[in-house]
Amino acid sequence: MDVAQKIKSLLQEAELYRSQGLLREAIGKYQSAVAILQQIEKIKNRDSLVEGLSRKIRAVERELESLESAKAAPEISTDVQDLIKEKFAFAKDSLSGALEGAVALAKFGQYGRALDEFRSLLSEDAVRLAAAKNILRCHIARQTYQDGVEEYRKWAAEGVFSSSQLENLRVFFQGVLDKREVSATVAPAEASGAAEEQIETPSLELEPEQAVEGDGQEEELLDISSIGVLMEDGPQKGQRVEFDVSFQSGSEISLLVPSREKGVIEYLRVGTKIKDIAFYSPFAMFQGAGVVTANTKIATGPKRGDFSLDIKVIGS
């Protein structure tokens, strides 16, 4: 194939990929064409051709940038929120189903609606604690920490939770606030504010914490605030590297790893089994193992370029 044909073919490919939204592939082909042009001095109008292609590359890069900076979880219509609530709840009993639906809304980033749903479940003994913890999780995800503190204060004043439930919620929330270095204090509930122990949740078919996960099959772990991974390979082999847990869903935890931690990101590939993990919760520290189920570069938002790792806890 002569040079002109080669360049023509690369440009046709680039246009096809661009039209299909395969922008990185399009940029690659434009760049290959530029590289060929730059090697051959004899081509007429070479500089203007290179300039034209460079403009195209910049335009596609802008498209890519606008895609990557798009809002990750925009507010969607009430109808679609209803659809999520209906289609992502699998539990047979209506309360657990309602809780699952609200959790699904939160997982799709519909925090406002999820908060409404969780709040409506606070009146139900069977799911009250799980709903409250998820309300706090929504505040954590939205970084509306002070709203979370206010909401906790309101619960304490209303007396609908037992004192042990309130303490459970407080320790969980304060643990996360401390880890994130948020200067807010969740004050312990006064004894008079909390409901008496005798109105403790009655025995249930499904534990509230399990109901959060919807399938009730996973053994619920304590709320883990951070973990320490004993590195078995890579530049930090033999060292215990600590990470904050950004989100926990049953026995699966998510971590944020800064892009500078290349060795860690490389070592913790999907499928990697980690034999020695120290799990730190506000209540206790325990040892266990896990497997990496996702290792994804964050494409949007303030953590762009960093990596989000999911680890499934497989034993403790």
Next chain:
Amino acid sequence: MATINLKQREIEAKIVYYGPGRGGKTKNLEYIYKTYKKQVTGDMVSITTEGDRTLFFDFLPIGLGKIRGFDVRVSLFTVPGQVQYSSTRKLVLKGVDGLVFVADSLKVRREKNMISLKDMAQNLKDYGMNIFKTPLVMQYNKRDLVGESFPILSIEQLENDLNRQLKVPSFPGSALKGEGVGATLKECLKLTLKSLKRQFSEG
């Protein structure tokens, strides 16, 4: 997991279209929505982001009418194919009864096909499901580009990359033109209903 309402004699199943980003999953559902009007029982819902990329999922409800006295309804979903939406993909997969894997025939997407298939297998595993035991159909999309001057994977290469071990039914397709879309869905529905029947007869 499909829901069966014995009292009302209704079955509701879930089929998910999985595959790499920009591979044609949404186009499949759009074609079904436009073409199989008799079976479509509601509007197609698409939640897209910039550049028409699927953000959360696409959803299309269809009805198959009465089968052995049961009213069979199927929810068709697509997952977001972009790598960064890993947790959403997993969430959409929950409770799946049948799968269509839409592979991209463009050579430049070869690795993405394989990564996506592996991701699907892992997500199924996380839900306690086995890819070898889940109703699955492959669609090799964008075959309309064959014969043009673009680097395209042959069916043999795609079979070798993606279906060597699975050995599931596969169809060449062009979701843009509608070719193979109906055949893919029909085969997936057949396998899914067969699997549901087996599950329920086993109790």
